[in-house]
Amino acid sequence: MNIKGLDYNTQRERLVLPEYGREVQQMVDHCVALPTRAERQHCAEAIVRVMERMVPRTGDSNDLQHKLWDHLALMSNFKLDIDYPVDIEQAHKIMQKPKPMAYPMNRIPVRHYGNMMFEVLNMLKDMPEGRDREELVRLAANQMKRDLMLWGHGSSDNEKVASDLARYTDGKVQLDLGSFRFERFVPEARGMEKKQQRRRK
Numbered sequence: 001m002n003i004k005g006l007d008y009n010t011q012r013e014r015l016v017l018p019e020y021g022r023e024v025q026q027m028v029d030h031c032v033a034l035p036t037r038a039e040r041q042h043c044a045e046a047i048v049r050v051m052e053r054m055v056p057r058t059g060d061s062n063d064l065q066h067k068l069w070d071h072l073a074l075m076s077n078f079k080l081d082i083d084y085p086v087d088i089e090q091a092h093k094i095m096q097k098p099k100p101m102a103y104p105m106n107r108i109p110v111r112h113y114g115n116m117m118f119e120v121l122n123m124l125k126d127m128p129e130g131r132d133r134e135e136l137v138r139l140a141a142n143q144m145k146r147d148l149m150l151w152g153h154g155s156s157d158n159e160k161v162a163s164d165l166a167r168y169t170d171g172k173v174q175l176d177l178g179s180f181r182f183e184r185f186v187p188e189a190r191g192m193e194k195k196q197q198r199r200r201k
Contacts (some may be wrong), residue, residue, distance in 0.1 A: 003121060016095075017071055017074060017075055020051060020054060020071070024050060024075070026053075027043075028047060028072065028080070029076075030043070031043040031044055031076070031080060032076050032079050032080050040044065040082050041083060044080060048065075048069060048072060049073060051071065052064070052065075053178055065085075066086045069086045069088060070088055070090065070094060071085075071091075073088040073091045074091055074094060074095060093178070109168065112151035113147050113164075120136065120140050124169050124172060125169050125172050137165070137175070141162075141180065142183045142185070144161045146177050146185050148161065149185060159177065162174075
Protein backbone atom coordinates (compact mmCIF):
# COMPACT_ATOMS: atom_id res chain seq x y z
CA MET A 1 0.00 0.00 0.00
CA ASN A 2 1.50 3.32 -1.06
CA ILE A 3 0.27 6.45 0.70
CA LYS A 4 1.62 9.80 -0.46
CA GLY A 5 3.79 11.42 2.21
CA LEU A 6 3.95 8.26 4.31
CA ASP A 7 7.09 6.14 4.43
CA TYR A 8 8.82 3.80 6.82
CA ASN A 9 12.28 3.88 8.38
CA THR A 10 13.10 0.71 6.47
CA GLN A 11 12.58 2.67 3.25
CA ARG A 12 14.73 5.60 4.34
CA GLU A 13 18.47 6.08 4.10
CA ARG A 14 20.32 4.37 6.92
CA LEU A 15 21.49 6.70 9.70
CA VAL A 16 25.21 6.96 10.40
CA LEU A 17 24.67 7.50 14.14
CA PRO A 18 21.07 6.52 15.00
CA GLU A 19 21.35 7.79 18.58
CA TYR A 20 20.98 11.39 17.34
CA GLY A 21 17.86 10.68 15.29
CA ARG A 22 16.87 11.49 11.74
CA GLU A 23 16.18 15.17 12.46
CA VAL A 24 19.79 15.86 13.45
CA GLN A 25 21.01 13.93 10.38
CA GLN A 26 18.78 16.13 8.21
CA MET A 27 20.26 19.23 9.89
CA VAL A 28 23.75 17.98 9.02
CA ASP A 29 22.74 17.30 5.41
CA HIS A 30 21.31 20.83 5.21
CA CYS A 31 24.50 22.25 6.70
CA VAL A 32 26.69 20.49 4.13
CA ALA A 33 24.58 21.98 1.31
CA LEU A 34 24.85 25.60 2.50
CA PRO A 35 26.66 27.78 -0.07
CA THR A 36 29.10 29.78 2.08
CA ARG A 37 31.67 28.70 4.63
CA ALA A 38 30.40 31.27 7.17
CA GLU A 39 26.86 29.86 6.94
CA ARG A 40 28.13 26.31 7.31
CA GLN A 41 30.25 27.29 10.31
CA HIS A 42 27.34 29.00 12.06
CA CYS A 43 25.01 26.08 11.29
CA ALA A 44 27.53 23.46 12.47
CA GLU A 45 28.01 25.20 15.81
CA ALA A 46 24.23 25.30 16.28
CA ILE A 47 23.96 21.57 15.49
CA VAL A 48 26.67 20.72 18.02
CA ARG A 49 24.74 22.67 20.69
CA VAL A 50 21.65 20.61 19.87
CA MET A 51 23.66 17.38 20.04
CA GLU A 52 25.12 18.43 23.38
CA ARG A 53 21.62 18.64 24.89
CA MET A 54 20.93 15.08 23.75
CA VAL A 55 24.01 13.54 25.37
CA PRO A 56 24.22 13.02 29.15
CA ARG A 57 26.98 15.06 30.76
CA THR A 58 29.65 12.68 32.07
CA GLY A 59 33.36 13.24 32.48
CA ASP A 60 35.40 16.09 31.03
CA SER A 61 33.43 18.66 29.01
CA ASN A 62 36.39 19.08 26.64
CA ASP A 63 36.26 15.38 25.82
CA LEU A 64 32.53 15.68 25.20
CA GLN A 65 33.03 18.59 22.79
CA HIS A 66 35.70 16.66 20.91
CA LYS A 67 33.37 13.66 20.68
CA LEU A 68 30.48 15.78 19.35
CA TRP A 69 32.61 17.36 16.62
CA ASP A 70 33.90 13.92 15.66
CA HIS A 71 30.32 12.71 15.39
CA LEU A 72 29.36 15.72 13.29
CA ALA A 73 32.19 14.93 10.88
CA LEU A 74 31.04 11.31 10.69
CA MET A 75 27.41 12.24 10.02
CA SER A 76 28.53 14.52 7.19
CA ASN A 77 30.70 11.74 5.78
CA PHE A 78 33.59 14.22 6.19
CA LYS A 79 32.06 16.45 3.52
CA LEU A 80 31.37 19.39 5.84
CA ASP A 81 33.84 22.12 4.88
CA ILE A 82 34.24 24.20 8.03
CA ASP A 83 36.91 25.20 10.55
CA TYR A 84 36.67 22.43 13.13
CA PRO A 85 37.73 23.57 16.63
CA VAL A 86 39.26 20.12 17.26
CA ASP A 87 41.34 17.60 15.36
CA ILE A 88 38.91 15.16 13.74
CA GLU A 89 41.51 12.72 12.42
CA GLN A 90 40.60 10.19 15.10
CA ALA A 91 36.98 10.22 13.91
CA HIS A 92 37.96 8.00 10.98
CA LYS A 93 38.70 5.18 13.44
CA ILE A 94 35.34 5.35 15.24
CA MET A 95 33.40 3.48 12.56
CA GLN A 96 36.09 0.88 11.90
CA LYS A 97 35.07 -2.62 12.91
CA PRO A 98 37.43 -4.37 15.32
CA LYS A 99 39.41 -7.31 14.01
CA PRO A 100 37.87 -10.67 14.88
CA MET A 101 39.39 -12.27 17.96
CA ALA A 102 41.15 -15.57 17.53
CA TYR A 103 39.12 -18.37 19.10
CA PRO A 104 41.14 -20.93 21.08
CA MET A 105 41.00 -24.21 19.17
CA ASN A 106 42.75 -26.42 21.71
CA ARG A 107 41.40 -29.93 21.52
CA ILE A 108 40.81 -31.54 24.91
CA PRO A 109 40.03 -35.20 25.63
CA VAL A 110 36.67 -34.52 27.28
CA ARG A 111 34.73 -31.28 27.23
CA HIS A 112 32.96 -31.51 30.58
CA TYR A 113 36.19 -30.74 32.48
CA GLY A 114 36.99 -27.72 30.31
CA ASN A 115 40.23 -26.32 28.91
CA MET A 116 41.33 -24.67 32.17
CA MET A 117 41.14 -27.95 34.07
CA PHE A 118 43.42 -29.61 31.53
CA GLU A 119 45.88 -26.75 31.96
CA VAL A 120 45.89 -27.54 35.69
CA LEU A 121 46.35 -31.26 35.01
CA ASN A 122 49.33 -30.48 32.76
CA MET A 123 50.84 -28.37 35.56
CA LEU A 124 50.48 -31.27 37.99
CA LYS A 125 52.54 -33.54 35.71
CA ASP A 126 55.74 -31.58 36.41
CA MET A 127 54.93 -30.05 39.79
CA PRO A 128 57.29 -31.09 42.63
CA GLU A 129 55.94 -32.79 45.75
CA GLY A 130 54.88 -30.41 48.51
CA ARG A 131 51.99 -28.52 50.06
CA ASP A 132 51.32 -26.47 46.92
CA ARG A 133 50.96 -29.62 44.84
CA GLU A 134 48.72 -31.26 47.45
CA GLU A 135 46.48 -28.19 47.54
CA LEU A 136 46.25 -28.06 43.74
CA VAL A 137 45.38 -31.78 43.64
CA ARG A 138 42.64 -31.16 46.22
CA LEU A 139 41.19 -28.24 44.23
CA ALA A 140 41.39 -30.16 40.95
CA ALA A 141 39.74 -33.30 42.33
CA ASN A 142 36.86 -31.35 43.88
CA GLN A 143 36.30 -29.32 40.72
CA MET A 144 36.33 -32.47 38.62
CA LYS A 145 33.69 -34.01 40.87
CA ARG A 146 31.55 -30.85 40.56
CA ASP A 147 31.87 -31.02 36.78
CA LEU A 148 30.83 -34.67 36.75
CA MET A 149 27.78 -33.92 38.90
CA LEU A 150 26.73 -30.92 36.83
CA TRP A 151 27.27 -32.52 33.43
CA GLY A 152 26.27 -36.01 34.52
CA HIS A 153 22.78 -34.96 35.69
CA GLY A 154 23.68 -35.24 39.37
CA SER A 155 25.61 -38.50 39.29
CA SER A 156 29.29 -38.66 40.26
CA ASP A 157 31.79 -41.32 41.16
CA ASN A 158 34.87 -40.84 43.35
CA GLU A 159 36.60 -43.69 41.53
CA LYS A 160 35.96 -41.92 38.22
CA VAL A 161 37.62 -38.74 39.52
CA ALA A 162 40.64 -40.67 40.78
CA SER A 163 40.88 -42.59 37.52
CA ASP A 164 40.67 -39.44 35.39
CA LEU A 165 43.24 -37.64 37.56
CA ALA A 166 45.71 -40.48 37.05
CA ARG A 167 44.88 -40.85 33.36
CA TYR A 168 45.19 -37.18 32.38
CA THR A 169 48.37 -36.61 34.44
CA ASP A 170 50.09 -39.65 32.88
CA GLY A 171 49.92 -41.48 36.19
CA LYS A 172 51.72 -38.70 38.11
CA VAL A 173 48.74 -38.08 40.45
CA GLN A 174 47.39 -41.10 42.31
CA LEU A 175 44.46 -40.09 44.52
CA ASP A 176 44.18 -42.22 47.67
CA LEU A 177 40.43 -42.58 48.13
CA GLY A 178 40.97 -44.16 51.51
CA SER A 179 42.30 -40.91 52.99
CA PHE A 180 41.13 -38.21 50.58
CA ARG A 181 37.92 -36.39 51.55
CA PHE A 182 35.89 -34.65 48.89
CA GLU A 183 34.07 -31.44 49.73
CA ARG A 184 30.33 -31.70 50.14
CA PHE A 185 28.74 -30.45 46.95
CA VAL A 186 24.98 -29.98 46.56
CA PRO A 187 23.78 -29.29 43.01
CA GLU A 188 21.77 -26.09 42.65
CA ALA A 189 18.53 -27.90 41.81
CA ARG A 190 18.77 -30.10 44.92
CA GLY A 191 19.64 -27.10 47.06
CA MET A 192 16.51 -25.31 45.88
CA GLU A 193 14.36 -28.37 46.70
CA LYS A 194 15.70 -28.47 50.26
CA LYS A 195 15.02 -24.74 50.74
CA GLN A 196 11.45 -25.22 49.55
CA GLN A 197 10.98 -28.17 51.93
CA ARG A 198 12.19 -26.06 54.86
CA ARG A 199 9.74 -23.29 53.95
CA ARG A 200 6.84 -25.76 53.87
CA LYS A 201 7.70 -26.93 57.38
